[in-house]
Amino acid sequence: MSTHPSRALVADATPTPLKDARAQLAEAVKILGYDDGMYDMLATPRREVTVSVPLRRDDGSVELLVGHRVQHNMSRGPSKGGLRYSPTVDLDEVRALAMWMTWKCALVDIPYGGAKGGIAFDPREYSRAEIQRVTRRYTSELMPILGPTTDIPAPDIGTDSQVMAWMMDTYSVNKGFTIPGVVTGKPTQLGGSLGRASATSRGVVLVALAALRHRGLEPERTTAAVQGFGKVGRDAALFLWRAGVKVAVISDQYGSVQNSFGIDVPALERHVDESGSVVGFPGADDLPHRDDLLVADVDLLVPAAVEGVIHAGNAESVRASIVVEGANGPTTPEADRILEDAGCLVVPDILANAGGVIVSYFEWVQANQAYWWSELDVEARLKERMDHAWERVLSTAKSRDVSLRQAATVLAIETVATAHLARGLYP
Numbered sequence: 356m357s358t359h360p361s362r363a364l365v366a367d368a369t370p371t372p373l374k375d376a377r378a379q380l381a382e383a384v385k386i387l388g389y390d391d392g393m394y395d396m397l398a399t400p401r402r403e404v405t406v407s408v409p410l411r412r413d414d415g416s417v418e419l420l421v422g423h424r425v426q427h428n429m430s431r432g433p434s435k436g437g438l439r440y441s442p443t444v445d446l447d448e449v450r451a452l453a454m455w456m457t458w459k460c461a462l463v464d465i466p467y468g469g470a471k472g473g474i475a476f477d478p479r480e481y482s483r484a485e486i487q488r489v490t491r492r493y494t495s496e497l498m499p500i501l502g503p504t505t506d507i508p509a510p511d512i513g514t515d516s517q518v519m520a521w522m523m524d525t526y527s528v529n530k531g532f533t534i535p536g537v538v539t540g541k542p543t544q545l546g547g548s549l550g551r552a553s554a555t556s557r558g559v560v561l562v563a564l565a566a567l568r569h570r571g572l573e574p575e576r577t578t579a580a581v582q583g584f585g586k587v588g589r590d591a592a593l594f595l596w597r598a599g600v601k602v603a604v605i606s607d608q609y610g611s612v613q614n615s616f617g618i619d620v621p622a623l624e625r626h627v628d629e630s631g632s633v634v635g636f637p638g639a640d641d642l643p644h645r646d647d648l649l650v651a652d653v654d655l656l657v658p659a660a661v662e663g664v665i666h667a668g669n670a671e672s673v674r675a676s677i678v679v680e681g682a683n684g685p686t687t688p689e690a691d692r693i694l695e696d697a698g699c700l701v702v703p704d705i706l707a708n709a710g711g712v713i714v715s716y717f718e719w720v721q722a723n724q725a726y727w728w729s730e731l732d733v734e735a736r737l738k739e740r741m742d743h744a745w746e747r748v749l750s751t752a753k754s755r756d757v758s759l760r761q762a763a764t765v766l767a768i769e770t771v772a773t774a775h776l777a778r779g780l781y782p
C-alpha cells in the first residue's frame with residue numbers, strides 16, 4: 356500500500372474540510388473502480404501559492420497577513436473559484452474548497468477547473484481602505500498565476516463585488532489595459548453580469564423546490580431553517596419566502612431567531628441592514644443558542660454559512676427531512692451517513708450551490724464577447740442548467756443506488772478523469 360500523504364489524511368479520524376473532501380473523493384474513486392494513481396492525482400492540487408500580504412493599517416502600524424491561492428485542477432479549462440476573507444482560512448481549508456470547485460464545475464459542465472483563495476483575517480475588524488490595500492497587494496502577489504484564461508477569482512465568505520472590482524483594477528493596471536474577464540462577481544458597471552449577486556441563492560432554491568417536489572411536499576405546507584444571512588443565505592431565505600415556504604428559523608454568526616408562523620424575511624432584511632445582525636428582530640424570538648437552528652423542527656434545512664456544521668455530534672438530532680447545502684462542505688461524511696440512515700435527503704453542495712459559478716461563467720462569456728445579456732436571459736439559462744443537473748444527479752443516484760452526494764461526486768469525477776485521459780496526461 357502506498358503512503359501517499361493524501362491517503363494518510365483520509366485515515367485520520369478528526370474531521371476537517373480537506374479530510375472530508377478527500378474521503379468523498381476516495382468513495383467516488385472506489386465506486387468508479389479507478390486506481391490509487393488516479394486518486395492521488397485528483398486528491399492533489401496542481402499548484403499552490405502562499406503569499407505574505409503586508410498591510411499598513413490606518414494608524415500607521417504594519418501587520419503581516421498570509422494569503423493562499425490553490426489551483427486544484429485545470430484539465431477542463433482555467434481554474435475558477437472564490438476568494439475568502441476569514442480568520443479560519445488556512446491552506447488545508449483552501450485546498451478542500453478548491454477541490455470542491457473542480458467537481459462543481461465538472462458536474463454542471465462549465466469549461467473550468469477548480470481553484471480557491473483566501474486571506475486569514477476578519478474583514479469586519481478592518482476599514483474599507485485597509486481591505487482595499489490588502490486586496491490590491493494580494494492581487495499583485497498573485498499576478499503571475501491569475502488571468503482570464505488561467506485562474507479567475509469570484510466572491511466568497513467576507514468578500515464582495517467591490518473586492519472583485521479592486522482585483523480587476525489592480526490586474527488591469529499591471530497589464531496596461533482593462534481585462535474584465537479576470538474576475539467574476541464584479542459590479543455591473545465594470546462588466547459584471549446581471550443576476551450574479553443572487554445566482555447562488557436562486558440555484559439553491561431551485562433545487563430545494565425540486566427536492567420538495569421529489570418528496571411530495573408542497574412549498575406552502577413546508578417549513579424551513581436557513582443558517583447564515585450573508586450573500587447566499589439572505590436571498591435563499593427571501594426566495595423560499597416568495598415561493599410560499601414558511602421560513603421559521605434564520606441565523607447569523609451572532610445567533611438564531613425563530614417564528615414558527617414564518618419570519619417576514621423582507622422585514623428581517625431591514626432589521627439586519629439597520630442593526631448588523633438577525634438577533635433582536637422584533638418579529639421573532641431569539642433562540643438560546645445559535646446552533647439550535649440546526650436541530651429545529653422544520654422540513655427543510657439550508658446551511659448557508661461555513662463548513663462542518665452538521666457533524667457526528669449533532670446529525671442524529673437534525674429533524675429536517677431535506678438538507679440543501681448552500682454552503683460548501685457543511686456536512687461531514689459521518690453526518691452524511693447518519694442523515695442517510697435516518698431517511699434525510701441531502702442535496703450536496705456541488706449541485707445545490709452551483710448557481711453562483713454557473714452565472715460567473717455567463718459573466719466571463721459576456722465579458723469575453725463584450726456583449727451583455729438581459730437578467731431574464733441569465734435567469735432562464737441558470738434554471739435550465741440547474742434543472743438539468745438536478746435530474747442527472749437524481750437519475751444517477753437511482754441507477755447506481757447511491758446517495759445524491761455520491762452520484763454528484765461520481766458524475767463530476769468521471770468527467771474530470773475522462774478529460775485527463777483524453778489529454779493523455781494519465782495514459
Ligand SMILES: NC(=O)C1=CN([C@@H]2O[C@H](COP(=O)(O)OP(=O)(O)OC[C@H]3O[C@@H](n4cnc5c(N)ncnc54)[C@H](OP(=O)(O)O)[C@@H]3O)[C@@H](O)[C@H]2O)C=CC1
Binds near residue numbers: 659712
Ligand atoms: N457567494 C457565493 O456566490 C457562493 C458561496 N458559497 C458558499 O456559501 C457559504 C456562504 O457564503 P457567502 O454567503 O458568500 O458568505 P458571506 O460572508 O456573505 O455570509 C456568510 C454568512 O454566514 C454567517 N455565519 C458565519 N458563521 C456562522 C455560523 N457558525 N452560524 C451561523 N451563521 C454563520 C455570517 O454571519 P454574519 O452576517 O453575522 O457575519 C454571514 O451571515 C460559504 O460556504 C461559501 O463558500 C458557495 C457557492 C457560491
Ligand SMILES: O=C(O)CCC(=O)C(=O)O
Binds near residue numbers: 510511539709715
Ligand atoms: O463564482 C465563482 O467563480 C465561484 C463561487 C464559489 O466560490 C463557489 O461556488 O464556491
